[in-house]
Structure formats: C-alpha cells, structure tokens
Amino acid sequence: MRRIVLIAGLAFLYLPPAVVALYSFNASRLVTVWTGVSTQWYGELLNDPQIMRAAGLSLAIATAAATLATILGTAAGLALARFGRFRGRAALTGLIAAPLVMPEIITGLSLLLLFVAMQQLLGFPGRGIGTIVIAHATLGLAYVTVVVQARAAAQDRAIEEAAADLGAPPARVFWAVTLPMLRPAVVAGWLLAFVLSFDDLVVASFVAGPQSTTLPMVVFSAIRLGVSPKINALATLLMLATAVVIGIAVLLARRTAPGNSAGPTAAIR
Amino acid sequence: MSVIAVDGVSKRFGAAVAVENVSLDIGDGEFVALLGPSGCGKTTLLRMIAGLEQPDQGRVRIGGVDMTTAPPYLRPVNMMFQSYALFPHMTVAENVAFGLKHDRIDADAQRARVSEALALLEMTAYADRKPHQLSGGQQQRVALARCLAKRPKALLLDEPLAALDKGLRERTQLELMALRRRLGIAFIVVTHDQDEAMTMATRVAIMDKGRILQSASPQDLYAAPASRAVAAFFGDVNLWDGVVTAQGVDCAALGLTLPVPCGLPAGTNVAVVLRPEQLDFNPDDEIAVGGHVEEVIYRGAVSTVLVRTPTGGLIRIVRPNLGTVPPVGERVTVGWRRAAVLVLP
Amino acid sequence: MSWRRRLTLALPYLWLAIFFVLPFALVAKISVAQVQVSVPPYTPLFDTQGHLQIDWANYKLLFSDTIYVKAYLGSLRIAALSTVIALLIGYPLAYAVARSPARWRSILLLLLVAPFFTSFLVRIYAWIGLLRPTGIINAAFLSLGLIDEPLKLINTEAAAIFGIVYAYLPFMVLPLYARLDKLDVTLLEAAADLGATPWRAFWSITVPWSLPGIAAGCLLVFIPALGEFVIPELLGGPDTLMIGKIMWAEFFSNRDWPLSAAATVLLLGLLVVPIMALQTIAARAEGRAEARA
Numbered sequence: 077m078r079r080i081v082l083i084a085g086l087a088f089l090y091l092p093p094a095v096v097a098l099y100s101f102n103a104s105r106l107v108t109v110w111t112g113v114s115t116q117w118y119g120e121l122l123n124d125p126q127i128m129r130a131a132g133l134s135l136a137i138a139t140a141a142a143t144l145a146t147i148l149g150t151a152a153g154l155a156l157a158r159f160g161r162f163r164g165r166a167a168l169t170g171l172i173a174a175p176l177v178m179p180e181i182i183t184g185l186s187l188l189l190l191f192v193a194m195q196q197l198l199g200f201p202g203r204g205i206g207t208i209v210i211a212h213a214t215l216g217l218a219y220v221t222v223v224v225q226a227r228a229a230a231q232d233r234a235i236e237e238a239a240a241d242l243g244a245p246p247a248r249v250f251w252a253v254t255l256p257m258l259r260p261a262v263v264a265g266w267l268l269a270f271v272l273s274f275d276d277l278v279v280a281s282f283v284a285g286p287q288s289t290t291l292p293m294v295v296f297s298a299i300r301l302g303v304s305p306k307i308n309a310l311a312t313l314l315m316l317a318t319a320v321v322i323g324i325a326v327l328l329a330r331r332t333a334p335g336n337s338a339g340p341t342a343a344i345r
Numbered sequence: 346m347s348v349i350a351v352d353g354v355s356k357r358f359g360a361a362v363a364v365e366n367v368s369l370d371i372g373d374g375e376f377v378a379l380l381g382p383s384g385c386g387k388t389t390l391l392r393m394i395a396g397l398e399q400p401d402q403g404r405v406r407i408g409g410v411d412m413t414t415a416p417p418y419l420r421p422v423n424m425m426f427q428s429y430a431l432f433p434h435m436t437v438a439e440n441v442a443f444g445l446k447h448d449r450i451d452a453d454a455q456r457a458r459v460s461e462a463l464a465l466l467e468m469t470a471y472a473d474r475k476p477h478q479l480s481g482g483q484q485q486r487v488a489l490a491r492c493l494a495k496r497p498k499a500l501l502l503d504e505p506l507a508a509l510d511k512g513l514r515e516r517t518q519l520e521l522m523a524l525r526r527r528l529g530i531a532f533i534v535v536t537h538d539q540d541e542a543m544t545m546a547t548r549v550a551i552m553d554k555g556r557i558l559q560s561a562s563p564q565d566l567y568a569a570p571a572s573r574a575v576a577a578f579f580g581d582v583n584l585w586d587g588v589v590t591a592q593g594v595d596c597a598a599l600g601l602t603l604p605v606p607c608g609l610p611a612g613t614n615v616a617v618v619l620r621p622e623q624l625d626f627n628p629d630d631e632i633a634v635g636g637h638v639e640e641v642i643y644r645g646a647v648s649t650v651l652v653r654t655p656t657g658g659l660i661r662i663v664r665p666n667l668g669t670v671p672p673v674g675e676r677v678t679v680g681w682r683r684a685a686v687l688v689l690p
Numbered sequence: 691m692s693w694r695r696r697l698t699l700a701l702p703y704l705w706l707a708i709f710f711v712l713p714f715a716l717v718a719k720i721s722v723a724q725v726q727v728s729v730p731p732y733t734p735l736f737d738t739q740g741h742l743q744i745d746w747a748n749y750k751l752l753f754s755d756t757i758y759v760k761a762y763l764g765s766l767r768i769a770a771l772s773t774v775i776a777l778l779i780g781y782p783l784a785y786a787v788a789r790s791p792a793r794w795r796s797i798l799l800l801l802l803v804a805p806f807f808t809s810f811l812v813r814i815y816a817w818i819g820l821l822r823p824t825g826i827i828n829a830a831f832l833s834l835g836l837i838d839e840p841l842k843l844i845n846t847e848a849a850a851i852f853g854i855v856y857a858y859l860p861f862m863v864l865p866l867y868a869r870l871d872k873l874d875v876t877l878l879e880a881a882a883d884l885g886a887t888p889w890r891a892f893w894s895i896t897v898p899w900s901l902p903g904i905a906a907g908c909l910l911v912f913i914p915a916l917g918e919f920v921i922p923e924l925l926g927g928p929d930t931l932m933i934g935k936i937m938w939a940e941f942f943s944n945r946d947w948p949l950s951a952a953a954t955v956l957l958l959g960l961l962v963v964p965i966m967a968l969q970t971i972a973a974r975a976e977g978r979a980e981a982r983a
Contacts, residue, residue, distance in 0.1 A: 148702045238426055292809075311815055
C-alpha cells in the first residue's frame with residue numbers, strides 16, 4: 077500500500093517532464109508522432125541567437141541576485157539564530173517569510189511601482205537588469221535566511237567561544253570560524269536563490285526593461301504559441317541543469333551535516 | 346600572589362541569580378575543583394574567569410591585573426569546553442595553531458609550540474586528521490593541546506570528563522593530575538561529580554545556589570565540613586537531626602543522647618554527622634546502638650549495611666567484605682568512637 | 691547590542707523595508723489615482739496646487755463590474771478546490787514517506803520536493819503537451835478506440851486546478867511530512883494495545899496530531915494559488931477567470947496601473963488572514979522547537 081502510494085505519487089510528478097524529455101529527441105516536427113531519435117532540436121536550440129542571449133542574461137542576473145541574496149540572507153539568518161530575543165525579531169521573521177508565499181504577481185507589481193517612483197524621485201534604478209537583480213535578491217533572501225538560520229542554530233556556540241578564548245578578536249572569529257562552518261549552508265542558499273531567479277517569470281516580467289528579456293520570458297511566449305520540439309529540447313536542458321544544481325546543494329547540505337535531510341527541503345519547511 | 350583573584354562577584358540572568366557575591370583566590374599550581382549540583386553557578390563562575398560572561402558586580406583579577414571587563418581574547422587563561430569545541434573544518438594541527446596567531450611569535454616558534462603541545466598530549470601522529478576522524482578521548486587531547494599551546498597562566502576545564510566513558514575517565518583523571526604537576530600552572534575544573542573532585546583537586550570549592558559553601562582540601566572537607574549542606578554533599582554520610590542538651594546532643598533517630606561536647610547552648614538544633622566507615626558491629630565501643638539489619642547493598646570490595654534502630658532511625662555502615670557482614674534481619678549492635686561524631690550547626 | 695550586530699541586523703531589515711514593505715505603500719497610493727497618458731501612467735497623489743487627490747473610482751469599478759467580481763470569486767473557488775485536492779493527494783504521500791524505513795525517508799522526501807525547484811514553466815508546459823487536443827492522452831485514447839473525437843482536456847477550469855495541484859504539491863507534502871515524522875509511534879502502539887483498530891487510531895491520533903501540518907500545507911498552497919497567473923493563463927484557457935490573469939491583462943495590455951494596484955490591494959486584503967494564520971503556525975512551531983532545545 078505504502079509503495080503503491082509512493083510510486084503513484086512519484087509517477088504523477090515525474091512522468092509529464094519525462095515525456096517532454098523523451099520527445100525532445102524525436103526526429104519529427106510533429107510532437108506526437110515518433111519517427112526516430114534525433115538531436116537536431118538541440119542543435120537548432122544552440123543556434124537560436126534569441127534564446128542564447130536570453131539564457132546568458134538569465135545566468136548573469138541569477139548569479140548577481142543569488143550573491144546579493146546570500147549576503148543579506150546570511151546576515152539575517154545569523155541574526156535570527158544567534159542574537160536571542162532582540163526587539164523586532166518577530167517582525168523580521170515575518171518580513172522574511174512573507175515573500176516566500178506572497179503571490180508573485182503582487183510582489184512584481186508592487187516592486188515595479190517602487191522602481192518607477194524611485195526613478196522619478198532619484199533618477200535610478202532604470203528598469204532593466206538591475207531592477208530584476210534587486211527583485212530576485214529580495215525573493216532569494218528568504219531561502220538563504222532559512223537555510224543559514226537552520227544551520228547556525230544547530231551549531232555548537234562553544235566553538236566560537238573557544239576561538240575567542242584562544243585569542244581571536246570578533247572579526248577573526250567570524251571569518252576564520254563562523255563563516256567556514258556555515259559555508260555549506262551559505263553555498264546551498266546561494267544555489268537555491270540562483271535557481272529561483274533563473275526560473276522566475278512573473279516578477280521579472282513586471283520589473284524588466286524593454287531590453288532585458290530573460291529566458292523564462294522567451295519560453296513563456298514560445299509556449300503560448302504551442303508545443304514545439306525546440307521548446308521540448310530547451311525544457312529538457314533546463315530540467316537537467318536544475319537537477320544538477322539541486323543535487324550539488326543536497327550533497328553540500330549532507331556532507332557536513334550527516335542525517336540532515338537536505339537544504340532545499342529546509343528552505344520551504 | 347594568587348594567579349586568579351575573584352572578588353565579590355555576582356551575576357544574574359534576568360531574575361535568576363547565577364552567582365552571588367563569590368570570592369575565590371587561586372594560587373599558582375593549584376588544582377581547584379568547583380563542585381556542585383547543576384545550576385549552582387559553577388560554570389557561570391568559570392565563564393566569568395574566561396571572560397565569556399561579564400559579572401554584574403565584583404572584580405576578576407588575573408595575574409594581578411584587573412581583567413573584569415577584558416574580552417576573552419585578551420585574557421591569559423584558556424578554557425577546555427565540555428563539548429571540546431574543536432573547529433570542525435580545521436585539522437588537529439590547525440586547531441592547535443589557531444590561538445598562536447595572536448601571540449606575536451614567528452612562524453617557526455609557532456610550529457615548535459604546536460609540535461610541543463601535540464607531543465605533550467601524545468597526539469603527534471594525528472596532526473593532519475580532522476576532528477570528526479578522532480575518538481572522544483583523542484578529541485579531548487586536542488582540545489587540551491590547543492589550550493596548552495597558548496601557555497596560559499591558568500587552564501579552565503568545564504566538565505572535562507563528562508563525555509568520556511568510565512574506563513577512560515579514570516585514566517584521564519590521572520593524566521590531568523600529572524599534567525598539572527608537570528606544567529605547574531593552575532587548573533580550575535568544573536564538575537558535578539564529587540569522586541572526580543576528590544581524586545584530582547588539591548582544593549575543592551563546594552557551590553550551591555550561586556554561593557561557595559566551603560573551599561578547602563578534600564581531606565578537610567570530608568573530616569571537617571563547615572555545614573550540614575557540605576557534609577551531605579561531600580562523601581557518603583549519616584546525617585541526623587539533634588538537639589543540644591546539658592549531657593550532650595539528643596538524637597531522636599538513634600534514641601539516645603550522644604555524650605559529645607559541642608559548646609552550643611542547650612536547646613539548639615544541630616546536625617549529627619557520622620561517616621559510615623567509622624562505624625562497626627562492636628557492642629563494646631564508646632557509643633553503641635541496637636537495631637536490625639534492614640538491607641545489605643553489595644558493592645564488591647565493601648558492603649553498605651542499613652540498620653534500623655528501634656526509634657525508626659536508619660544507620661548506614663560501610664564494611665569491607667571480609668566475612669563480617671551480617672545478613673538481612675539479624676539483630677546487631679552498632680558501635681563507634683566518640684571522636685567520630687561531628688556536630689554541625 | 692554591539693555595532694557589528696546592529697549592522698548585521700540593519701542590512702536585511704533595511705533591504706526588506708525598502709524593497710518589500712515600501713512597495714505596498716506605493717500600491718495603496720497608486721490604487722487611488724487615475725490612469726492618464728504620461729510617464730508614469732497615473733495621476734500624482736498631489737495635484738499642482740498641492741491638494742490631495744484621492745479617487746475611489748478603481749475600487750468602485752472592481753466591486754461593480756461583474757468580470758472583476760467573478761474573477762475574485764473564481765480565484766477563491768479554484769484556490770480552495772486546488773488546496774483540498776492537494777491535501778487529498780499530499781497526505782497519503784507524506785504519510786507513506788513518514789512510514790518508510792529511515793534510510794529511504796530523506797531521499798523520498800527530496801524526490802517529492804525536487805520538482806518545486808525545477809522550472810515552473812517547464813512543468814506546466816509538460817501538461818500542455820499531454821492535455822491538448824492533439825496531445826499524448828487524446829492520441830492514446832483515440833488510437834485505443836476509447837473515444838471518437840479528442841476530449842477537451844486543456845483550456846478548462848479543471849485543467850487549471852489540476853495544474854495548480856501539480857505545481858504546489860511539494861508545498862503540501864513538506865509541512866505534512868515534517869509533522870507526521872515527529873509522531874511518536876508508541877502512541878499508535880498504545881492505541882492498538884488498548885483495542886483501537888488501525889483505522890480508529892489513524893483518525894483519533896494521527897490526524898489530530900498532524901493538524902498543524904495540514905493547516906500549514908493548506909495555507910502554503912492556497913495563498914500562492916489565489917494570485918496565480920501562469921497556470922490559468924496556460925492551462926485554463928480564456929474561460930477560466932482568475933484575478934491574477936485580469937491584473938496581468940490590465941497592467942500589460944490596458945496599461946491601467948491604478949486599476950491593477952487597486953486589484954492588488956483587494957487581493958492582499960483577501961490574503962491578510964491566511965498569511966497571519968501561517969505566521970502564527972510557524973511561530974508556534976518555532977516555539978515548540980525552542981522548548982525542546
């Protein structure tokens with residue numbers, strides 16, 4: 077019974093994308109007729125300048141947004157795990173959790189209105205890559221915070237006290253002990269924030285400028301036109317890439333915390 | 346001159362008093378045990394010496410210098426944590442070298458100190474391992490080496506044996522004693538185990554509810570406890586209520602008046618203390634009480650015999666298992682010398 | 691508190707204040723403006739004489755025009771149905787994982803949650819390929835002779851609900867699993883020992899125990915589903931009315947920013963209670979974790 081439930085559940089989750097991956101190797105242009113194995117769609121994909129440009133842009137944005145989110149989220153995670161019951165703790169917890177569940181359309185629209193107002197008043201930031209990075213960093217911040225907080229809370233405080241006792245001033249305690257011990261969580265948080273940014277359509281659509289078309293936007297407009305073998309190929313590559321990134325994140329979370337059931341799962345718990 | 350002088354120190358956490366008006370002087374080369382039940386303030390006191398907590402009142406002097414508000418990284422004392430607190434991402438050698446980076450000594454001297462400390466703890470062969478590749482006992486040696494490489498004026502140890510199993514614990518006790526004698530610096534150890542304190546320490550400070558009840562050598566604490574609480578906490582004991590009379594001390598549990606002088610006015614409530622190994626089944630002794638054996642607890646080399654007196658009192662007697670231990674139910678007479686009785690206010 | 695700590699706290703705090711809280715104030719402000727052809731395309735809060743310009747027309751429109759009312763009701767209905775279906779699918783899954791041998795648990799959980807991190811669009815796209823008239827399901831049924839003409843599987847409300855369940859199932863499974871995993875099995879053994887059938891033990895012990903997980907999972911599905919845009923757009927077709935779609939259209943097609951802002955304020959209004967409930971549950975769970983530690 078337990079096995080049947082699990083197999084049915086996993087089949088429900090994984091069969092549809094598996095079909096996409098399978099048909100990405102179909103030689104036929106007709107997506108439902110199987111005529112033979114071919115990698116021609118991957119070739120076409122790699123020679124599509126629009127898709128390649130969008131992919132490059134998305135990678136750059138995701139890298140920048142994940143880095144920013146990691147700096148902010150590590151600070152927030154440390155504060156929540158280590159500073160005890162400071163004033164405004166509940167408010168910070170709420171503020172960090174809210175973007176996790178807030179419908180993207182709300183976050184996107186309200187951020188756009190902010191950027192427009194800022195542009196009017198301050199002259200920056202102009203809509204484009206910068207605004208997408210800021211928006212995605214705000215979303216990713218929550219994920220990094222949760223992962224870092226969980227790890228920092230599980231750490232033995234005595235290790236940092238020992239460093240101070242052995243003569244290390246606070247700055248060295250942080251750089252030589254606290255941060256290296258948090259590293260797996262920080263890296264896992266970065267990877268999660270990266271995936272989140274790389275995958276986002278709605279928020280990016282709101283805050284993007286006319287020149288900044290990200291990969292999900294290209295995919296979205298292509299999907300609206302219907303199913304095509306080229307999009308099958310792109311979808312397969314995207315799934316493969318995220319699977320690899322998540323795999324790395326999980327391995328990192330496991331390596332230093334045996335028995336811990338993986339960073340990504342902590343992130344949406 | 347004392348290496349550590351704690352003077353009138355108090356510490357509160359919110360409404361709870363952790364340490365209250367504690368003073369303690371520790372001389373060079375002393376092995377002091379802070380002994381008490383959990384929550385008595387012994388760890389807080391140790392952490393205030395290390396600088397990991399700030400006292401609300403009082404002063405802490407180390408090597409004659411007032412260090413009450415000095416941060417931990419400026420204090421010439423080092424602490425071995427209960428969890429050892431080894432840096433998991435560094436090798437054994439890197440752990441030991443960590444503290445030397447701040448000692449303004451050149452790289453060669455640093456390396457020499459690391460090898461010296463590792464050799465002292467017989468951990469040279471493990472220099473390149475990570476802490477998680479070591480057993481609990483080996484981790485503890487690394488933690489010790491890491492402290493000692495700093496050549497501290499005093500070594501602070503927080504429950505150093507709590508994480509070790511029984512066989513290793515005894516060996517480590519002996520090693521710590523030998524180490525202290527060899528290095529000649531003060532050791533201050535926090536423990537809740539009276540056997541541990543008695544074995545290792547040259548002086549034991551018994552703490553309860555944030556205060557030091559008595560601070561003396563183990564022999565003095567056992568033979569001459571200053572209070573009922575110390576007598577009850579330190580060592581196996583018979584402890585009964587008594588009232589001072591003109592003839593001596595009236596003890597209801599034993600159903601007799603003990604002919605011992607105590608210099609207190611008649612009518613004063615006192616505690617009567619008798620160590621169980623001072624008693625024997627000898628009706629001809631200076632003081633003797635009849636009763637029957639209620640229970641015999643076999644403990645290998647010795648047995649503890651519980652004798653119920655006609656007035657309902659219970660006497661604990663410890664005898665070696667040399668064929669002289671009476672069986673349960675037998676009527677016996679328990680005797681002891683007058684000098685064995687301690688009367689405490 | 692030391693200056694280092696102040697700085698550590700100030701960084702994320704300021705960031706979230708500027709980029710998460712402040713925008714909502716602007717949304718509220720613009721929701722009482724009117725659309726005009728300008729950059730930006732709405733009237734300012736103060737006119738040239740410095741008078742406050744507040745216009746409730748957007749809200750009046752949202753409450754009077756049936757398309758908006760229908761869209762809000764449609765969103766509520768679809769989100770609620772999706773949540774219930776996700777619970778019915780997610781509970782057995784979470785339960786099955788929690789009852790699996792310990793060494794399988796984390797890998798099974800990861801397999802159930804991992805899709806959340808793979809491209810959202812790709813997962814919805816996969817269903818388009820399966821459901822459309824010339825898609826795999828219809829093709830299979832036709833060739834087997836089960837049907838004579840393609841079923842209308844895509845561009846229906848059912849497809850949108852199905853897509854939401856599929857996309858947000860990990861959100862349901864995780865909190866349920868987290869709770870079920872902590873259930874003390876000896877409670878069930880005690881119940882059995884006292885004569886309870888497994889079925890009765892499930893309903894009188896397991897289900898009450900998992901209630902916080904059920905609540906958290908339902909809220910985690912319901913809240914984002916209420917504002918969902920991509921799924922109804924791609925799977926729901928033109929007849930599926932959800933507020934996310936309307937907002938998107940008003941914003942990008944009609945460029946009516948003030949009306950979109952007002953619609954956002956109303957949507958947020960619907961979400962205040964569920965979000966507060968979710969935060970309360972999370973705070974309680976944290977309190978429990980602290981009490982244990």
